[in-house]
Amino acid sequence: MITPPYLKKGDTVAIVATARKHIDDDLKLAKEFLENWGLKVLVGSSIGLDQNQLAGTDEDRANDFQQQLDNPTVKAIWCVRGGYGTVRIVDLIDFTNFKVHPKWVIGFSDVTVLHSHIHNLGIQSIHGMMPVNIPRATPEAKESLRKALFGESLSYAIPFDPINKLGKAKGELVGGNLSILYSLFGSESAIDCTDKILFLEDLDEYLYHIDRMMMNLKRNGCLESLKGIVVGSMTKMKDNDIPWGKDALQIIEDVTKTYNIPVVYHFPAGHIPDNRALIFGRQVTLEVTETGTKLIFD
Structure with a gap:
């Protein structure tokens, strides 16, 4: 299995919505969380979109994920929350460039769609907490994600x-x-x-x-x-x-x-x-x- 490059200070993490909408806040906590690790944050275009339960249309969410997947300055993609909807976009995504230039995809719950699909491409991914979980997450959960992303012993x-x-x-x-x-x-x-x-x-x-x-x-x-x-x-x-x-x-x-x-x-x-x-x-x-x-x- 291919291990995507570990993060280092100064790298950029994109936050996107692949499923349920996230319109409740400006991701201030998530930005501070990542910036405390020395990382930069790019908020994807799917954040804030609102179509019933979902973060915009399937095309909206797929296009945002595709953009971050192909953006060479983005070193990891952090899904903002689960819910339902990732399965509606996985077949709209072109993983060709990702297979050549892999990066970490992070999340759990509905993000299992991406984990399973990416595993079949021969690339590792991270099952872990998401931005919406930050207020309730234990210090151990937060530290384990940092270790996984930065390549420390786990x-x-x-x-x-x-x-x-x-x-x-x-x-x-x-x-x-x-x-x-x-x-x-x-x-x-x-x-x-x-x-x-x-x-x-x-x-x-x-x-x-x-x-x-x-x-x-x-x-x-x-x-x-x-x-x-x-x-x-x-x-x-x-x-x-x-x-x-x-x-x-x-x-x-x-x-x-x-x-x-x-x-x-x-x-x-x-x-x-x-x-x-x-x-x-x-x-x-x-x-x-x-x-x-x-x-x-x-």
């Missing part, structure tokens, strides 16, 4: 959880939002699970739908080809009047229990303030033991 150690499945594995880290990954199967952006370590998180889903999506991953041959699974936050899950009978983690445990691979739960990433940065496409070592879990990026 590793995590988290406490033991009895639901974990013990083991050790090494492979490329891929994944993102479960609902998005589920929606991409059958397209050229579909996730490649072969010999990978899969990260999953989700928000605001019915429990039976978590089961449906996990069964889809299983029936698509994804789970049986994995080397390990990292489960982040499953936030604000919902149940029906007649309960499903398992929570989200129990559902994942039930679907994956036949596979002889390590699985770690409650990893600090996803729709939570402590959303630690993950470098997708990077080789990692996952070690799940009775004393805790380590995730180490090569």
